[in-house]
Amino acid sequence: MLDWLYNIVGWTLARIHEGLTFVGLNPDSGWAWGLSIVLLTVLMRLLMVPLFVKQMNTQRKMQDIQPKIMKLRERYKHDKQRLQQESMKLYQESGTNPIMGCLPLLLQMPVFFALFSVLRSVAEGNAQYGFDEQLAASARQALIFEAPIAAQFNSSSEELIALGSADPIMAKVLIAIACVIMGFTTFLTMRQSIKRSTAQMPDNPMMQTQKIMMYMAPAFGLFGLAMPVGVLLYWVTSNVWTMVQQHFLYRNQPVPGADTAADKGGAKSPSNGSAKGMLGRKKAVESTPEPKEQPKIERKQPKKKSRSKRGGGGSH
Template sequence: MEISWLNWLYTSVAWVLQKIHAGYSTFLAPDSGLNWALTIVTITVIMRILIFPLFMKQIHSSRKMQELAPKVQELRKRYKNDKQRMNQEVMKLYQGAGANPLGGCLPLLAQFPIFISMFTVLQAMAAGPAKFGMTQEFVDSARAAHIFGAPVPATFFTSAADIEKFGADPVVTKVVLAVFVALSSLTTFLTVRQSVTRSIAQMPDNPMAQQQKILMYISPFFAFFSLQFPLGLILYWVTTNTWTLVQQHWVYSRYPAPGAEEDTAKAKGSTGLMGKLKRGGKAEPEPVEEPPAPKIVRQQPNRQTRSKRTGSKKS
């Protein structure tokens, strides 16, 4: 999958990998699996931090488009017989509000060259000869490293003889790779499920909702293509999926969907303190029920009956 005009990017990724590995090598063995696992995780986190602004731009663009949805529906009804005019008016509306319909693709487009670069560099290290500015010592260190007993350059389809050349047990290597592929599949599903659930919550009447649900359940199977990827690349994929999962959870909770935001405010406002606030910012005091006044019981003296004729007391 090596693309010649991306050689500058491969060289850049290889340079960053070497610097991170050299940093960890100051207190870890250069050929240790922990060193290489930390190196791959660290470069993944660095790359995700660099494209985080694109993810935030995607969120803001998505919220703006959600808010503009009723106006877009009106334009589609008004110009339903003139598709060209309808598209022009819709784009004019988006531009006026600063919304970008392609904003949701920006993080994916940014991740693709990064993935290609990691794949190409790790494949080059697995092949053996140093490329893209890497030293032979650095490549040999990667080939000698084992993560949980599996060689970093090995794939699930690497032959037993080649795995033994890396100084590893073929059975252990296959098991470790299978576990990492399963983790890749699981994190892919959870990430897509989180995104689809939010999308459906934003637009319950979205005609593409059913297709999105189907994609949610199909997406984990694409992870099984990683069986042919080196262990180091699968570790990169699991790390980036985990990062996406945590990042989406944080952003979605911080920036809820417009509809969900209103529903939450209404639910809290109907019974809570926010529902009792006046425009002046002061809370209306709640009526206090006064306890019922105690009944006063007057004790009457016992009257003794008298005789009607004499007036004397009856004995």
């Protein structure tokens, strides 16, 4: 059903390989085929950059309407159907599409499966998906160190030798290392994205689920044991690209409120300017003269005379 996509991916990979051969690389070497897969990954990710920017804008809008969503959840907590209707209405009014948040990943997965199918076909010696017999044989026996491009960890020693590996044990060790790197880089990309999401929506109800998936990410490396080396190379390259891309885009579009928080933090810290200001205020207080004590005003009251004196000197 997806043969048309497999043909596009296989044809593109073959053309990139031709270009690298034209500039002087050995067409049968692991360098030529490995770089072909890396450049195919970079080409695909470049085409998806606008979608990633759209994803970031969607996340920002989702953050803006989050308080309204929380009010709807509180109001219709006993009526999930009405809650869904009102939420979709709010998304439409704000021009937000929640599907855009995961669209880059959804578009990347078909390419991943297409490359997996192309390399599996190469390992089986089939000339299809844009590969002729000579090109398929070249890719089938290309080695990255001692690991054939089309080999898997569960390949037998005989199969690895047939694919051109002189040391099957070392080939399996290299594949295992590639699986570990794949799982670790997957964890780092998810951690970077979740930290951003936490800063945008601290009360996201899906946050706990996302964290569980993040800590399970290293286990994804176990799936790599059943993948060809070329697919592992694709996955690791895609993860590294994602980390670098997210770093620069997140830095250029900081979370709203981050600058304000930084300013508040700076106001609390005793910088030189604030310290000097406090010192100046202290000196001003010290230099202000204390008010002098005002003298008490005593009012002299006339002394009362005795009755005898008031009567004019007494009787004769």
